[in-house]
Amino acid sequence: MIVHIVTIVFGLIALVILLHLAFVLLEANPGNPLVDFIADLANWFSWLFRDMFTIDDPKARAVVNYGLAALVFLAVGGAIAGAGRRWHH
Helix, strand or coil, X not given: CHHHHXXXXXXXXXXXHHHHHHHHHCCCCCCCHHHHHHHHHHXXXXXXXXXXXXXXXXXXXXXXXXXXXXXXXXXXXXXXXXXXXXXXX
16 A cells, blocks of 8 residues: 555655646746646756756756756656565565
């Protein structure tokens, strides 16, 4: 049960980050309340990765930095879920 919750939580965090990345790439209106809210969440969750690489092109920078953050959340969530499944069985 807890393994499923961890998997869902980490997956939702990665989804928020990827949704923000899609908004950046598709040039969504930053003044839109939903876009702004998702950006705030994504920035909070990816604070370690947000400015890791300083690439000149803002879209490429977003893909690398936010993409890395999403991959890390998916990997950590998967590792925790895998360890939980092994421990449970």
